[in-house]
Amino acid sequence: MSGILYVTGTPIGNLGDFSPRAAETLESVDFIAAEDTRVTLKLLNHFGIKKPMVSYFEHNKRERGEIICNRIEQGENCAIVTDAGMPCISDPGEDLIKLCEERGIKTVVIPGPSAVISALAVSGLETGRFTFEGFLSVNKKSRSEHLDSLKNEHRTMIFYEAPHKLPQTFRDLYSFFGDRKLSIVRELTKVHEEVIRTTTKYAAENYADGSLKGEFVLVLEGKKQEENSEEYTLEFAVETARKLIENGAKPTEAAKEAASITGFKKNEIYRELL
Template sequence: MSESSPSSALEPGTLYVVATPIGNLGDLSPRAVQTLRGADVICAEDTRHSRPLLQQFGIDTPLLALHDHNEQAQAPALVERLRQGQALALISDAGTPLISDPGFRLVRAVREAGLKVSPVPGPSAVITALSAAGIASDRFLFEGFLPNKGAARRQRLSDLAALEASLVFYESSHRICESLADLESVFGDRRMALARELTKRFETILDGSIAEVRARVEADADQQRGEFVLIVEGVADRSAAQLAEGRRLMTLLSPHLPPSQAARLAAEISGAPRKALYARDS
């Protein structure tokens, strides 16, 4: 006896969070197509971007723009639609909504109203990159996009330098070379992977030391185009993590204290050897 297929009808009063392709249209799941066709309205980050995707699959459900600038204001009206029994779908420009994309305010408002939120899983650039990077993925921290300005970017990286988990970042073509230089400056000779244009025609995944990946990108203008996911391995052992944290603290304390006192405090807090910190700063 064959298993019966699930009902195609959507549940009234439910917000469906639907993942869409990050590049390859073949990655849009049958369930996602069914959900987008059956919803009363689709909330899209950029309707101009999403409309061609929907037309490709013969989906003519009405679109409503929902982005960072209007989400808070739109949420009450959308919750009211759900209360009236409508089924709504939420999509982003690409991938899984809410991952460095708008949507969490709406999801929170719906849940606080006691209404149902149902995920329709699918592509995510973070998970796609991790699956092919060859870097430990049992523990990872997703940081989204790094700050635009160099000083703020290096400070953010320094704050993460002592973590043992793998680190995952998004980056744009405008800053990829600068960000790779800052990764090397802060993290040194760690292993990394760079995933570019995932699932698209010019998909590239580079791996090696940060210096090696940086050199390959800087030497090839084509490798500086597109959308990037950067994965950097975490600190390999506890002593290295303590040293990285001690150095971060030294950076914060040195402008305000003599080197020896800054090193002593940084060592007490981090557990790193005081001499190693003092020698590096002197």
């Protein structure tokens, strides 16, 4: 009989946030798939848990994913953990879940701390609708395309960022979005936890010197609805694009221009055009 993969959340800083259910799960499974076995060993030692581990990370996920699934299909139970937070969110564990789906392996989630939700909760920005954008690419073209696609996003946007990339990210956020509210959430649940509620302009001018240290989540205000003087429908956006095409514009250019006018996403308009 096939076993189960337990997707198990771990603390993002404070070990006191590790739930009794998560501890019981790690104690009960046959083995643990860990992003970094050295980091997970510290967690296990703190809670007196002894369990065999296999490493599972970005550069070995295909090979190890097959091995892990084979073991589960043979009846073993496995818990997948990341170094901090919920595995499979902006994390190679996503691939393991897909592999389990393909092979009919049961998955069970053991909820735990999430830096995304925690940062949003204390950001002071709108929480009803939001979008998680993960890490921005270091590739200049991909990074620009990503940010450009979000210019008309009305939902609150959440980004992960490494400290050494913060200066450029602050400058890019101000360049692409203008002056908007920005919450810089650092060292969540740790001793030096801090929420800096500021703006993109202030951050670009005062925090782009590399002085901020730690692990960061950036929460950015979405485009205000009132920035559009009219309420537009998708039908109007598509019709606007068609008129631009009639005047000689290429479909992709027309969709982009209609998006800038109406606030709808370029891909959404382009799809309706086709």
